[in-house]
Amino acid sequence: MKNSTTHHHLCAVINTEVQKKSQSIQSANDKLINNEIPRIIRILDMGCGNGKLMVFLYHKLPQLLGKSIEIELYGFDVSDSNIQYSDFFEKTIGDLTSQIPSINWEERVFQITSTQTWPFPDNYFDYVISNQVMEHVIDYNFVFQQIRRTLKQEGMSIHLFPLKNYIYEGHILIPFVHRISNIERLKLYIKICSFLRFGWYKQEKHSGLSINDFSEMRADYIAFETNYLTKQELINLVKFNRLKFSFKYTEQYYWNKIRSILGYPCNYKYKTKNFILDSLLFSICVRVSCITLVLEKNNIWERSTQR
Numbered sequence: 001m002k003n004s005t006t007h008h009h010l011c012a013v014i015n016t017e018v019q020k021k022s023q024s025i026q027s028a029n030d031k032l033i034n035n036e037i038p039r040i041i042r043i044l045d046m047g048c049g050n051g052k053l054m055v056f057l058y059h060k061l062p063q064l065l066g067k068s069i070e071i072e073l074y075g076f077d078v079s080d081s082n083i084q085y086s087d088f089f090e091k092t093i094g095d096l097t098s099q100i101p102s103i104n105w106e107e108r109v110f111q112i113t114s115t116q117t118w119p120f121p122d123n124y125f126d127y128v129i130s131n132q133v134m135e136h137v138i139d140y141n142f143v144f145q146q147i148r149r150t151l152k153q154e155g156m157s158i159h160l161f162p163l164k165n166y167i168y169e170g171h172i173l174i175p176f177v178h179r180i181s182n183i184e185r186l187k188l189y190i191k192i193c194s195f196l197r198f199g200w201y202k203q204e205k206h207s208g209l210s211i212n213d214f215s216e217m218r219a220d221y222i223a224f225e226t227n228y229l230t231k232q233e234l235i236n237l238v239k240f241n242r243l244k245f246s247f248k249y250t251e252q253y254y255w256n257k258i259r260s261i262l263g264y265p266c267n268y269k270y271k272t273k274n275f276i277l278d279s280l281l282f283s284i285c286v287r288v289s290c291i292t293l294v295l296e297k298n299n300i301w302e303r304s305t306q307r
Contacts, residue, residue, distance in 0.1 A: 047131075048092065074108050124150050125152060128158075144295075157294070158295075170289060172190070188215075249292040
């Protein structure tokens with residue numbers, strides 16, 4: 001089964017960062033010292049859904065990093081969200097067990113509520129990742145607190161998701177729909193766009209669903225199941241939770257998307273690009289679809305004041 005560009009991108013970011021860290025150690029010591037490079041890399045898939053991203057990383061990362069590095073994958077999803085079907089979690093465990101039977105997934109993957117503390121120790125993960133999950137988070141402060149708690153001091157959190165700045169909402173395929181807060185206006189706007197053949201109604205009307213019912217259902221989805229942030233709102237929340245942030249891999253996602261469309265293989269090792277060019281490209285990308293948010297908790301100033 002072909003994996004999505006989002007899976008390839010998150011894998012490429014992890015591979016790039018691990019290799020960058022290894023090269024930094026090599027440069028400092030003239031040679032690699034085995035006990036200074038983590039042999040086990042723990043990755044948490046936040047909002048793991050059907051588990052396909054974990055399966056992909058399990059097989060792909062050892063090919064990129066070498067089999068001397070062990071990849072430990074963990075995941076969780078929430079039970080009080082209406083994004084997934086009610087029985088999705090049992091199917092996820094079954095699929096993971098079927099595809100990777102050597103791992104007891106019931107000890108690695110959990111279903112919790114959205115307000116429940118994540119069932120993992122402090123300072124445990126090298127990477128916390130998510131694939132188009134953040135736009136469904138209601139309590140961002142809680143999520144960022146849990147990321148900060150479970151992430152190792154030198155760890156990194158990588159999240160691929162769209163901001164409110166983007167134009168064409170990806171869940172119902174109607175432009176600007178996620179920027180309307182009034183529920184009645186939202187329903188009317190979806191109805192008008194559906195009549196003009198924007199969005200999913202042209203596919204779903206054959207099931208007998210009326211345009212009124214469709215518009216109300218989709219309006220409820222946008223109002224209650226999504227929570228888009230502007231770039232500045234996101235920055236304020238991240239800083240409030242004392243996490244370093246950057247968007248440094250955002251443009252590379254789109255380059256890999258273009259490579260995929262043209263039939264070229266995915267690039268799994270990203271290079272540092274021109275800062276000014278990246279900034280200009282980001283201003284375009286943020287309006288197209290997903291950005292890549294990179295978080296770190298290695299706050300040197302904070303550590304210096306705690307001595």
